[in-house]
Amino acid sequence: MRTACVIAGGGPAGAVLALMLARGGVEVTLLEKHGDFLRDFRGDTIHPSTLQLIDELGLAEEFHKLPHRKAYGVSVETDQGTVSLADLRRLPGKYRYIAFVPQWDFLNLIISEARRYPTFRLLMNAEAHGIVREGDRVRGLRYRTPGGEHEIRAELTIGADGRHSDVRRAALLRPREFGAPMDVAWFRLPRVPSDREDTFLRLAAGRPMVAINRGTYWQLALLFPKDGFEALKAQGIASLRRTVAELMPFLADRVAGLSGFDDISMLQVKLNRLRRWHRPGLLCIGDAAHAMSPVFGIGINLAIQDAVATANLLGPALLRGEPIPESLLARVQRRRAFSAAVVQFAQRVVQDRIIRPALAGSSRPIPIPPDVSRVPVLSDALARFVSVGVLPEHARFGNAAERP
Known part of the structure; x- marks a missing residue:
């Protein structure tokens, strides 16, 4: 050819x-x-x-x-x-x-x-x-x-x-x-009409997170230390749910939608x-x-x-x-x-x-x-x-x- x-x-x-x-x-x-x-x-x-x-x-x-x-x-x-x-x-x-x-x-x-x-x-x-x-x-x-x-x-x-x-x-x-100090865990949670409209970075000690408004759902990105995905998994999905609820309280009633790490997509930065x-x-x-x-x-x-x-x-x-x-x-x-x-x-x-x-x-x-x-x-x-x-x-x- x-x-x-x-x-x-x-x-x-x-x-x-x-x-x-x-x-x-x-x-x-x-x-x-x-x-x-x-x-x-x-x-x-x-x-x-x-x-x-x-x-x-x-x-x-x-x-x-x-x-x-x-x-x-x-x-x-x-x-x-x-x-x-x-x-x-x-x-x-x-x-x-x-x-x-x-x-x-x-x-x-x-x-x-x-x-x-x-x-x-x-x-x-x-x-x-x-x-x-x-x-x-x-x-x-x-x-x-x-x-x-x-x-x-x-x-x-x-x-x-x-x-x-x-x-x-x-x-x-x-x-x-x-080099980069972080990798990223991507996941999504439902969005309701009463949620805020903007896309933003949530900056907090130890747990930076990005929230992207996708209309019907939130696309979320949790930043964690480089090559630390296995450590993140070892903490368990319940720990990740708590982190999301603490950083973004308006999502606390929806974090149960994260059933496990099969719902997470990891990006190596x-x-x-x-x-x-x-x-x-x-x-x-x-x-x-x-x-x-x-x-x-x-x-x-x-x-x-x-x-x-x-x-x-x-x-x-x-x-x-x-x-x-x-x-x-x-x-x-x-x-x-x-x-x-x-x-x-x-x-x-x-x-x-x-x-x-x-x-x-x-x-x-x-x-x-x-x-x-x-x-x-x-x-x-x-x-x-x-x-x-x-x-x-x-x-x-x-x-x-x-x-x-």
Whole structure:
């Protein structure tokens, strides 16, 4: 099998890149190792910069038909009260909120749009596990399906297969690890109409927790010390119920819904970045290039920005059938690496100065974030950093003008 571009990984970065290339007329094949996109507790915070991209792709109306919740601000709930960090309604532009959309709905929207183009091909249950080489150049992927082992040849190979990327490993690209003090236990509890409306961080000694309003239920994330999931399980489900009830008393009458640790999904937090994102014929983007901490909920948006920059910079050469020089792959890295580095630096500051002391419990005081809403300039700067980012991308190759 041959294609102009083969992409390993049907997450947000891979799907958006495949859509933009197909729209521009490039033959592209997307490999997804699962049989569907229905996996819970994945990144699904769509920030204003990504909402603007969706608009540029002509999909804003269809996107807003998906089940979603809008968050217009960022706040922290402490034992002393609520601290407002950013008011997104003060942002310039059309989109002044963060949209919480289940990732499978978002991916199904993108893939459904991509299927409209004859140059798009999707292979499900296709797990990329190796690369095809000709000399020092990568010429495609090896992948397995229920039917056996296969190979696909391509002028350009993209590794968008996440923080545990097999493509990255096969290309001998090793990330620099920055570490994280926590892992995350995700679970859900029912929500009733009388509950509060906002999404917030509950900051308390030893037990930070995030609560995301999903309309009919709360998506909850308990932060615990790194590699401490077995210790959390050893304390028993009753201990977890008590923790939730103490941190969020309005949920106390519902914690019995946690029947056991089978209801818990554990996320191992990684924070790393490749020094080099490419080999001749191959480029890594998204989490394969820079795994992000859940701080700010920004990972999915940086991954999509990578995809847009890749389409803009590489799409024209792929369309003309020209070889992709490694210097062009390096341009993608130069454009996107700065944004990833700045966000990761900010995440490390939050991890070290707020999350780490909070996880330490009473042994260290918890620094309470200042209420920057009282200083509009700071509030606006934080809102722009979280929701727009350092270098937002705009769709040029395969934009809405190419829709049939």
